[in-house]
Amino acid sequence: VVMVQHIALGPESQRMSCPHCHADISTRVESESNTKTHLFALLLCLIG
Template identity: 50%
Template sequence: MNDKGRMPYPPQTQPPPYAPPAPQAYPEPAPQPYGFTANPPPTTSTVTVIQVPTGTILGPMSTCVTCPSCHAVVHTRVDHEPSSRTHMFAVLLCIFGLWPCCLFPYCMDSCQNSMHYCPACGSYLGSYKN
C-alpha cells in the first residue's frame, strides 16, 4: 500500500515485466510485370585487367621501361636479329660484285631488328624494326 492507503494496481491488471511488441503484418507487394523480379538473383562477374604499354618508344638502344610482367623498372636487354631487309642487303652486295662484303649487314646492328626483353624475368617487351 502506498502512503494514501490505496493499492497501486489491482492484482489482476498489473502490466507484465516486459513484452515485445506484436509483429506487424506487412502489405503484400504489388504484382510485377512479366519477367521482372523484385530481387534478381546474385550474379558473379569476372574482371579481367589488361595492361597496355604506356607508350614507351623502343628504339635500337636499351630503354628504361616498367615491365608489364614483373612490374620492375629496368633497362631493356636488346638482342639483334636479322630481318628480310638484312638478307636483301647481303644479296644486293653479292649481285653488285661485292661478295666479300656480303656478311657486313649481319655484323651491323643498324641493319637488324632490335628485340627488347626484360632482364629480370626475360619477358618480351617489343621490337624496333629498321
C-alpha cells in the first residue's frame, strides 16, 4: 500500500519527488488569459 500525502502547490513551479518511482521532478505551471483578464486590461486603459 502506498500512501501519498496531498501537497498544496502554489502558483510557481515546485521541485518534488515522484511518489511512485522516486525521480526528482519539477511541476509546470501554465496560465491563460480569459475574458475577465481582457476586461480588466480595458478598464485600466480607460482609467489611464
